[in-house]
Amino acid sequence: MAKINFGGTEENVVTREEFPLEKARQVLKDEVIAVIGYGVQGPGQALNLKDNGFNVIVGQRKDSKTWDKAVADGWVPGKTLFPIEEALEKGTIIQYLLSDAGQISVWPTVKKYLTPGKALYFSHGFGITYKERTGIIPPAGVDVILIAPKGSGTSLRRMFLQGRGLNSSYAIFQDATGKAKERVVALGIGVGSGYLFETTFQREVYSDLTGERGTLMGAIQGIFAAQYEVLRKKGHTPSEAFNETVEELTQSLMPLVAENGMDWMYANCSTTAQRGALDWWKKFRDATLPVFNELYEEVEKGNEAQRSIDSNSQPDYRAKLEQELKELRESEMWQAGAVVRKLRPENN
Ligand SMILES: NC(=O)C1=CN([C@@H]2O[C@H](COP(=O)(O)OP(=O)(O)OC[C@H]3O[C@@H](n4cnc5c(N)ncnc54)[C@H](O)[C@@H]3O)[C@@H](O)[C@H]2O)C=CC1
Ligand SMILES: CC(=O)[C@](C)(O)C(=O)O
Ligand SMILES: [Mg+2]
Numbered sequence: 530m531a532k533i534n535f536g537g538t539e540e541n542v543v544t545r546e547e548f549p550l551e552k553a554r555q556v557l558k559d560e561v562i563a564v565i566g567y568g569v570q571g572p573g574q575a576l577n578l579k580d581n582g583f584n585v586i587v588g589q590r591k592d593s594k595t596w597d598k599a600v601a602d603g604w605v606p607g608k609t610l611f612p613i614e615e616a617l618e619k620g621t622i623i624q625y626l627l628s629d630a631g632q633i634s635v636w637p638t639v640k641k642y643l644t645p646g647k648a649l650y651f652s653h654g655f656g657i658t659y660k661e662r663t664g665i666i667p668p669a670g671v672d673v674i675l676i677a678p679k680g681s682g683t684s685l686r687r688m689f690l691q692g693r694g695l696n697s698s699y700a701i702f703q704d705a706t707g708k709a710k711e712r713v714v715a716l717g718i719g720v721g722s723g724y725l726f727e728t729t730f731q732r733e734v735y736s737d738l739t740g741e742r743g744t745l746m747g748a749i750q751g752i753f754a755a756q757y758e759v760l761r762k763k764g765h766t767p768s769e770a771f772n773e774t775v776e777e778l779t780q781s782l783m784p785l786v787a788e789n790g791m792d793w794m795y796a797n798c799s800t801t802a803q804r805g806a807l808d809w810w811k812k813f814r815d816a817t818l819p820v821f822n823e824l825y826e827e828v829e830k831g832n833e834a835q836r837s838i839d840s841n842s843q844p845d846y847r848a849k850l851e852q853e854l855k856e857l858r859e860s861e862m863w864q865a866g867a868v869v870r871k872l873r874p875e876n877n
């Protein structure tokens with residue numbers, strides 16, 4: 530394990546150099562990895578594991594769209610693709626990748642197959658951390674481990690195919706066999722992570738729920754919407770408002786931030802822009818700080834988890850979700866965005 534200094538704080542990180550793929554294959558050579566669920570993380574992790582040479586099967590509801598998707602991706606019914614219970618029985622490592630709400634309803638079935646020595650694997654700290662709300666309480670004889678890729682399952686797969694890699698955090702909640710550490714690290718390398726950051730189930734879920742509600746997804750849309758509204762009210766056209774709110778950010782400026790940090794992006798903009806950005810960023814920080822504090826408290830209390838359990842376990846939740854996504858898609862800002870995207874020179 531390497532100790533790496535992150536801006537003054539030392540943290541534990543497992544690197545591919547100290548734990549190469551060959552070692553991961555050796556550690557897991559006698560294991561059957563059963564990936565349960567084939568939504569977003571399921572395909573990314575299962576396909577990467579398979580391509581990396583691990584013994585992996587998929588468990589999915591038969592007669593479902595995702596069963597067909599698994600077949601289309603090359604999983605063979607009766608050989609590498611099974612109904613959930615059969616996969617649970619065959620697997621020695623159960624990668625529990627149903628949606629967080631789905632995990633609650635299928636848990637009584639999963640529990641039956643968790644015989645001593647098996648490992649139960651999550652990609653989110655949700656089920657375990659909020660166990661009073663989810664009822665997910667694993668038996669004592671199994672390892673309970675976590676690999677949480679820091680990004681969408683779609684990116685995990687794409688980046689793997691490009692020969693890159695998406696880093697993940699890892700945690701151990703229960704080490705029943707004494708082998709939880711080598712199992713979790715081997716799985717992390719197997720699913721395509723380059724580096725593995727140490728965490729706990731609780732820290733993973735608190736930070737993840739905050740991040741996706743905050744700057745990664747919720748806050749960013751909120752700030753876009755507010756600026757777009759002001760520009761439109763002041764008479765700017767939709768294309769101008771969209772370009773100055775979203776397009777320039779995603780196409781020109783964020784790639785510079787990704788490459789070399791915020792100061793470098795600023796340094797590559799005009800002195801006029803730099804002066805304004807340096808003056809205004811603290812105002813935005815101060816204005817949003819109370820909202821971020823409220824958000825973290827809601828996560829900590831479990832209220833956010835409860836809201837997502839309640840809404841995602843409704844029978845019509847998919848239809849409602851589709852409706853909400855449609856409203857976003859059909860808002861003027863994102864309609865303008867669709868046209869602006871088409872006009873990117875590389876799309877012609
Ligand atoms: N979406 C992502 O890229 C990321 C997801 N995660 C975590 O990975 C886990 C899996 O998430 P996603 O892939 O997004 O899940 P998802 O929402 O795509 O669902 C996965 C699968 O669960 C099945 N499912 C849902 N309810 C079910 C039920 N009651 N019975 C049987 N099957 C059911 C769905 O049909 C689907 O095949 C979650 O813990 C999530 O928090 C972690 C990082 C990123
Ligand atoms: C992609 C990811 O890591 C998220 C945003 O936390 C999620 O999909 O839950
Ligand atoms: Mg996440």
Ligand SMILES: [Mg+2]
Pocket residue numbers: 737738741
């Ligand atoms: Mg998340």
